[in-house]
Amino acid sequence: MPELDQRVSGLCGETVEQQAYLTRFLLDYTVMPLVGRTFLRGVLPTREAVRIVTGAADAETARELVAYEIPLSDDDDEPVTAPLVLGWTRALASGGLPRPDGSVMGMALVRVDTADVEPAPPARTDRALRVLRTLAWPFVETPPNPALCGFLFTGPDSMRLYLAVEEADGLIAADVRLTGALTALLAALPALVGEKERWVADKADPHCVHAVDLTTW
Structure with a gap:
């Protein structure tokens, strides 16, 4: 598979804010499975997409991981929400591995056409986490720096x-x-x-x- 290595530089403030928001939202799934025995192993920022890396909790090599590249905006050019990214990732991870488009950092890379993927519905734990995050980790106007x-x-x-x-x-x-x-x-x-x-x-x-x-x- 070809290695995809277009380097990210000069990200705008809105993109940085969205990447940080998605990362914060998904952190819990590093210790709680997305589906079955598949966990979140990384969130890789790119200019117009986010690459959600999935694999087993004990995966030690890049060959054991899959990165799903999901656009940061929808067909109406509106930013995608973190629950929607989670739903798409969960649906993709629960099915058979689609044909990879290439590789990045040794991982299989799948570019996702979200129009072809029905997001998985929220699980009970997702709803509980939403309540707990809102109370324990409320939005603040001054985000962490960096x-x-x-x-x-x-x-x-x-x-x-x-x-x-x-x-x-x-x-x-x-x-x-x-x-x-x-x-x-x-x-x-x-x-x-x-x-x-x-x-x-x-x-x-x-x-x-x-x-x-x-x-x-």
């Missing part, structure tokens, strides 16, 4: 975070470990990803303009 626009599990003890850093004119991919001094790392993260001397190119990842390795910080 905004978390995506993530990808890269190993049993590591993940890649996609952060919107204004000085970068795009997204910074920060590689972190999930053990160690997490409290200190999270407190320092906004400053660390803004340090240009840490920025390196990652030609294998089209979802960022620079990468930062914080796995040994």
Whole structure:
């Protein structure tokens, strides 16, 4: 399959806000299955779409994952909602794997025509989460900075975070470990990803303009 590597840069504010909103909404499905034994393993931000990465909870290689590319807007050019993205992803993950259009970062990539997919209805847990999120995590006018626009599990003890850093004119991919001094790392993260001397190119990842390795910080 051809590797699709059009790099994302210069994302507009509205796109960043939507990517961050979708990421926040879907986080629970990293620990709760989307369907059967299929979990959310990543949300990859692109310019006009979001790539929802699915696979088993213990998947360790890219070959075990599937990325579904879903447009950020509908036929009326209105932003798609997170519950709708969840419904489409759940419907796709519960059926047989469609023919991939290519690959990205070693994962099979399926470009989704949402007109051909009937979204799965909300589950009882989805409705419960909606109530709990609204009460425990209400909307605030001042979002976190930098905004978390995506993530990808890269190993049993590591993940890649996609952060919107204004000085970068795009997204910074920060590689972190999930053990160690997490409290200190999270407190320092906004400053660390803004340090240009840490920025390196990652030609294998089209979802960022620079990468930062914080796995040994």
